Amino acid sequence: MILKMKKEDLSTFLDSVKEWGELRGPTKKEGRVTYSRVDSLSQMDLKAARTIIPPKKFLYPPRFTMFDYDQDGYTERLGDVPKRVLFGIHPCDIHGILIMDKLFLETYKDPYYAERREKTLLLGHSCIPDDKCMCIATNTDFVAEGFDLFFSDLKMFYLVWVGSTKGHDLIRLKPELFSRELDKNDILNYTEYRKWKNSQFKTKIDLTGMPDIFELGYGSPVWDQLGDKCLSCGQCTMVCPTCNCYNVVDEVELGALEGTRDRFWDSCMFREYSLVAGGHNFRDKRSDRLRLWYTHKLQAFIGEFGKPACVGCGRCVETCPVEINVVTVSTALKEQEVGK
Amino acid sequence: MKKLCVVLDEREVQDNPYRPDMWRIVRRYPLTNDVNFYQARPVEMEEALKFNYKPGQFVMVSIPGEGEAPFSISSTPSRPGMLEFCIRKTGSLTETLFEVKENHTLGVRGPYGNGFPMDKMVGKDIMIIAGGLGAAPLRSLLLYVLDNRDQFGKLTYLHGARTPGEMLFREEFIQLKEREDLNCLLTVDKDDTDKWQFRQGVVTELFKHVGPIDSKNTFAVVCGPPVMYRFVMPHLVRLGLPKHQILMTLERRMKCGVGKCGHCAIEYLYTCIDGPVFTYWDVLHMKEIIGRGVSDKTVA
Structure with missing residues (x-):
C-alpha cells in the first residue's frame, strides 16, 4: 500500500505516533549523528547520510541481561523493553535489519531480539547518498519490506509505503493526513527520483564475482x-x-x-x-x-x-x-x- | 490457569533456547590427572524422560557465576535418563566444574549440533579412531553401536593416548578387548608405567593391525588433536574410503550453541548447528575446518 502525504504534515504525524512509543530519530550533536530520543521533527537531522552506530543497537543492545540466576536456576529477563518508534531509518539499515531477522528469528528464535523487534516500529526515510555510500553496489539502495512505514521524500510531497499492520495502525491515528489518490504525475515524479538517486553515487565499487x-x-x-x-x-x-x-x-x-x-x-x-x-x-x-x-x-x-x-x-x-x-x-x- | 484445548509442548510455548535447565551430578570420578568424568540427570523427572539426543551432539554446561561452555556428550542415548561428559581442567569455568561434587546442580541446555548421521551409518562397517580427548565424543558412538550391535557391520575401535595414565576410559576400553563383536586396538605414544600390555606408537600405526577393510562399505569417524587429522584422513582416503564416509567432530569456541554468537563460524557454516560433525570433503573444500595449512596444499 502506498499513500501520499503533504510534507508539512510530517511534523503533526510524528507528534501523533508518540502515542505508540517513545520517538527516536537521527540528531546531530557536535558533528556526530546518532539516533536519540526526540520530541519533534524539528530536532532531527534528516539530511545526514548515516548515524555512527546503526539502528541494530535498539533491537540488539550493546549490553543487556539475559538471565538473573540464583541457587534455583536461571530466570529470563524479558518484558522490560520500552516501546519505540524509530524514524528516519535508511534503506541500507532496513536491509541490515532484514539480515538480523534471518539470523535471530529463524532457527532457534532469539526471544530477546524478537521482543525488541516486536516493540520497535521502523519508520524508514529516503536518503541522499554521500561519497561513502555504496548501497547501489549491494542492491540495497531501495527496500520493499522490513519496515512499518517508509517515507520517500519527493520534494513536493511524501510517498508513504505501508509495510505492516502496525504501520497501518499508525496511519489510522491521523488518517486525514494521507491520501490514496495517486496519479500519473506521482509515478513520473517517483521514477525521476529513482533516476536522480542513482546518479548521486560517487564511490565506484563493483562486487560482482x-x-x-x-x-x-x-x-x-x-x-x-x-x-x-x-x-x-x-x-x-x-x-x-x-x-x-x-x-x-x-x-x-x-x-x-x-x-x-x-x-x-x-x-x-x-x-x-x-x-x-x-x-x-x-x-x-x-x-x-x-x-x-x-x-x-x-x-x-x-x-x-x-x-x-x-x-x-x-x-x-x-x-x-x-x-x-x-x-x-x-x-x-x-x-x-x-x-x- | 485454565488449560488450553490443544496440548502445547511447554518448550515451544516459553521458548528461550538460552535458558539452562538444572541438572544434578549423580556420579563423578577422575579419568586422568586433569580429566573428570560426570554423570548427571535433570532435577525434574519429566525432563529426564524427555531428554533425547544423537551420538556426536553436545550440550552447553553452566555454572552460575562462572559462565557456560560446550561439552561433547560421552554417553549413549540408548541408555536414557542421564548424560555423561568429561571435563578437562583448562580454564576458570572448567576449574570450578572440576571441583563440583556429587549432588550439586549445574545448568544444562541442549542437545545441540548435527550429531553423527546414524541413519546413513546403519548397516555399514564402523571404524572409530580416537586420539587423546577425542575419545570423549566418540565413546557415545561406540556405546551406541555396541548397544545396537545387530544394526551395524564390522566394528573397529582405535584409540591412541600419550601415556597409559592419560587414556580416557582406559579400564572400560581394556575390558572391551575381551569382546568378540568388535576389534578394539589401544596404543600409547610412551609407556611411563612399564605395565602397559598393549601397543606402543602413534594411532596411525594401528592401521597395520586392522586387517582387511571393505572400504566402500565403511564409515570412519575420527576425533583428536588437529595434528592427528593431518595424518589419519589422507590415510583413510588411501585405504579407499569415500571422502563423505570419513567423518570428524570439531571443537570451537561457542557462546550460544544455536548459531547466533558467531564464534564457531567456518566460512558460511556454524560448527554448532551445521556441525560439529563434518566430512573429509568439507575439510578439503572449506579451508578453515581443521586449521591453517592443513588443507591448503592438499590436492587429493
Whole structure:
C-alpha cells in the first residue's frame, strides 16, 4: 500500500505516533549523528547520510541481561523493553535489519531480539547518498519490506509505503493526513527520483564475482599486508549493521549466590574470539581474522543467501582508522595490491 | 490457569533456547590427572524422560557465576535418563566444574549440533579412531553401536593416548578387548608405567593391525588433536574410503550453541548447528575446518 502525504504534515504525524512509543530519530550533536530520543521533527537531522552506530543497537543492545540466576536456576529477563518508534531509518539499515531477522528469528528464535523487534516500529526515510555510500553496489539502495512505514521524500510531497499492520495502525491515528489518490504525475515524479538517486553515487565499487575472487585469493599476500595495517580495534564490527557476534558473561552479585548472565557485542577482530580451552587459537593472526570478516560478508553469505552481508552503508569506510573497508579490501583482492 | 484445548509442548510455548535447565551430578570420578568424568540427570523427572539426543551432539554446561561452555556428550542415548561428559581442567569455568561434587546442580541446555548421521551409518562397517580427548565424543558412538550391535557391520575401535595414565576410559576400553563383536586396538605414544600390555606408537600405526577393510562399505569417524587429522584422513582416503564416509567432530569456541554468537563460524557454516560433525570433503573444500595449512596444499 502506498499513500501520499503533504510534507508539512510530517511534523503533526510524528507528534501523533508518540502515542505508540517513545520517538527516536537521527540528531546531530557536535558533528556526530546518532539516533536519540526526540520530541519533534524539528530536532532531527534528516539530511545526514548515516548515524555512527546503526539502528541494530535498539533491537540488539550493546549490553543487556539475559538471565538473573540464583541457587534455583536461571530466570529470563524479558518484558522490560520500552516501546519505540524509530524514524528516519535508511534503506541500507532496513536491509541490515532484514539480515538480523534471518539470523535471530529463524532457527532457534532469539526471544530477546524478537521482543525488541516486536516493540520497535521502523519508520524508514529516503536518503541522499554521500561519497561513502555504496548501497547501489549491494542492491540495497531501495527496500520493499522490513519496515512499518517508509517515507520517500519527493520534494513536493511524501510517498508513504505501508509495510505492516502496525504501520497501518499508525496511519489510522491521523488518517486525514494521507491520501490514496495517486496519479500519473506521482509515478513520473517517483521514477525521476529513482533516476536522480542513482546518479548521486560517487564511490565506484563493483562486487560482482566476489565469491570467486575470494576463493582465488585465499592465500594471497594481500591478506598479510592488510593484517599488518589492521589495529584489531573492532570498530568495523561495532558499526556494521550486519555484525551480530556476541559474548556472554556471568556477573556475580551479593556474595556469589546471585547474579546476572549478560550478553554484549563481541568482535571477530579480537584475538580471543576463536580461542578454545587449552590455548589453541583458530585465528591467531590478524590477517586470519580480517579474512574471516570479509569472507563472511562478501563470499560465504553470498553463497548461502545469494546476496552479500554488506548493505553498502559506508560505515566501515567512515570508521576504520587505517582505511580497511569493503571498498579497499575488495579492490585490493581484485588488483592483488593494497592501495596506499 | 485454565488449560488450553490443544496440548502445547511447554518448550515451544516459553521458548528461550538460552535458558539452562538444572541438572544434578549423580556420579563423578577422575579419568586422568586433569580429566573428570560426570554423570548427571535433570532435577525434574519429566525432563529426564524427555531428554533425547544423537551420538556426536553436545550440550552447553553452566555454572552460575562462572559462565557456560560446550561439552561433547560421552554417553549413549540408548541408555536414557542421564548424560555423561568429561571435563578437562583448562580454564576458570572448567576449574570450578572440576571441583563440583556429587549432588550439586549445574545448568544444562541442549542437545545441540548435527550429531553423527546414524541413519546413513546403519548397516555399514564402523571404524572409530580416537586420539587423546577425542575419545570423549566418540565413546557415545561406540556405546551406541555396541548397544545396537545387530544394526551395524564390522566394528573397529582405535584409540591412541600419550601415556597409559592419560587414556580416557582406559579400564572400560581394556575390558572391551575381551569382546568378540568388535576389534578394539589401544596404543600409547610412551609407556611411563612399564605395565602397559598393549601397543606402543602413534594411532596411525594401528592401521597395520586392522586387517582387511571393505572400504566402500565403511564409515570412519575420527576425533583428536588437529595434528592427528593431518595424518589419519589422507590415510583413510588411501585405504579407499569415500571422502563423505570419513567423518570428524570439531571443537570451537561457542557462546550460544544455536548459531547466533558467531564464534564457531567456518566460512558460511556454524560448527554448532551445521556441525560439529563434518566430512573429509568439507575439510578439503572449506579451508578453515581443521586449521591453517592443513588443507591448503592438499590436492587429493
